[in-house]
Amino acid sequence: MKTAITEMLGIEHPIVQGGMHYVGFAELAAAVSNAGGLGIITGLTQRTPELLAKEIARCRDMTDKPFGVNLTFLPTFTAPPYPEYIAAIKEGGVRVVETAGRSPEQYMPALKAAGIKVIHKCTSVRHSLKAQQIGCDAVSVDGFECGGHPGEDDMPNMILLPRAADELTIPFIASGGMADGRSLVAALALGAAGVNMGTRFIATKEAPVHQNVKDALLKATELDTRLVMRALRNTERVLTNKGVERLIEIEREKGKNLTIQDIHDEVAGVYPKVMVDGDMDAGAWSCGLVVGLIHDIPTVKELIDRIMAEAERLIRSRLTGFLDGDISGARKVA
Numbered sequence: 001m002k003t004a005i006t007e008m009l010g011i012e013h014p015i016v017q018g019g020m021h022y023v024g025f026a027e028l029a030a031a032v033s034n035a036g037g038l039g040i041i042t043g044l045t046q047r048t049p050e051l052l053a054k055e056i057a058r059c060r061d062m063t064d065k066p067f068g069v070n071l072t073f074l075p076t077f078t079a080p081p082y083p084e085y086i087a088a089i090k091e092g093g094v095r096v097v098e099t100a101g102r103s104p105e106q107y108m109p110a111l112k113a114a115g116i117k118v119i120h121k122c123t124s125v126r127h128s129l130k131a132q133q134i135g136c137d138a139v140s141v142d143g144f145e146c147g148g149h150p151g152e153d154d155m156p157n158m159i160l161l162p163r164a165a166d167e168l169t170i171p172f173i174a175s176g177g178m179a180d181g182r183s184l185v186a187a188l189a190l191g192a193a194g195v196n197m198g199t200r201f202i203a204t205k206e207a208p209v210h211q212n213v214k215d216a217l218l219k220a221t222e223l224d225t226r227l228v229m230r231a232l233r234n235t236e237r238v239l240t241n242k243g244v245e246r247l248i249e250i251e252r253e254k255g256k257n258l259t260i261q262d263i264h265d266e267v268a269g270v271y272p273k274v275m276v277d278g279d280m281d282a283g284a285w286s287c288g289l290v291v292g293l294i295h296d297i298p299t300v301k302e303l304i305d306r307i308m309a310e311a312e313r314l315i316r317s318r319l320t321g322f323l324d325g326d327i328s329g330a331r332k333v334a
């Protein structure tokens with residue numbers, strides 16, 4: 001399958017792995033790239049630009065295919081040294097960066113001068129248009145379903161993707177709720193040139209996280225995520241657990257007066273506790289509604305091959321069949 005994204009990124013399948021804190025290490029990024037998608041190392045999980053340079057080198061040892069780095073621009077007072085991170089990305093020969101959080105405008109000249117393709121991940125049409133205007137090569141359009149930060153508009157992909165298709169001239173990929181061949185075909189039908197997946201890639205053999213995390217994803221249904229931090233306008237979709245229940249209780253008590261200090265214990269430093277130690281009640285960690293569609297732990301290659309095979313079957317038999325007047329495939333998907 002060729003799309004504007006496979007051609008832009010030099011990859012075989014239109015499937016990107018979104019940056020994930022404490023998940024997007026070299027092992028996962030290399031596995032996704034080796035399977036024909038685009039793997040992404042999460043830049044800020046590496047505490048310094050030097051450590052990121054080492055992680056890029058480690059990934060390069062595991063794959064000769066293209067891979068990217070995620071740079072999340074956080075609303076913090078003490079910003080990480082982004083120019084040094086960008087230098088590490090450039091010197092590591094990485095040609096694709098997924099930006100997220102705040103607009104990457106300030107860093108676009110450095111990224112473009114390094115010949116890097118920039119995919120900005122955002123949750124609204126207006127931010128997508130801004131990304132296009134400042135020279136981003138593509139956008140990752142993240143719907144309300146997504147694990148992590150869905151923004152404050154609560155716009156699901158069924159509306160967000162066709163709205164993006166109507167407005168954008170640069171290619172975009174669909175992010176949030178993507179899990180299988182059905183998601184890919186639906187995203188393509190709605191105007192996207194591929195998909196970005198987060199949560200689904202955690203439930204794979206190569207994802208370098210504690211087994212408890214994968215087991216929790218298998219056990220959870222689409223009813224088990226919660227939205228937290230709305231009062232701070234920093235809404236995050238997370239998997240519920242005891243820490244999240246505590247957090248929601250505090251949010252109820254404090255109402256509009258909530259401050260980040262009130263929920264410090266439930267949100268700060270949670271990722272290593274969950275992903276490394278497997279402490280599943282530690283607090284808030286991102287997880288998408290798509291968890292309801294996760295029922296196994298395949299290798300990354302098995303997952304990607306399965307998605308592509310299912311997408312092909314859907315397009316060639318189910319959809320083409322309808323056009324030919326054959327209704328037999330109407331309910332049969334796999």
Ligand SMILES: Cc1cc2nc3c(=O)[nH]c(=O)nc-3n(C[C@H](O)[C@H](O)[C@H](O)COP(=O)(O)O)c2cc1C
Binds near residue numbers: 017020021070175
């Ligand atoms: C555990 C986890 C950690 C994440 N960390 C980041 C991050 O550090 N930076 C970022 O831009 N996106 C992050 N995301 C969002 C993903 O890159 C992706 O946009 C999202 O997971 C897509 O929705 P899905 O989970 O439904 O596939 C994270 C998602 C998860 C599930």
